[in-house]
Amino acid sequence: MPFLVPDDVDLLQYFGVPPVEQGTSDGYSCYAVNDTRGVELRFSFDTLERSVQTVLSSQRTRIALISREGADRMYLRAGTLCCEFSTLAEKTMLTLQVHPVISVVWAGLCAE
16 A cells, blocks of 8 residues: 655645655655744655654754654645554554644554
8 A cells, every 4th residue: 555645845835845855766755844942853754665753853952753654644634744554453643733833743542
């Protein structure tokens, strides 16, 4: 099952910056944004590996790093980037906002 993502133009509009890294042949993209509080988000995904990673930092100190595989679909809805994941044992949802301040919420439920 392919990992469906918004196109490059929609992601550029959402993040407000082009990717800091992008590999067209391997499906990898990474975006880096900062908010007014000095929180930095590095958001990356790989469409071939069906993976997503979020790294939150403040004053160049990493606060949280979360990586997930099994991504099914990423989409934009009302100013929020959403990503759905599924494995045999679990369903996970990522909701991400970057304006006006960065907010990252990962939520998972057992699929049994």
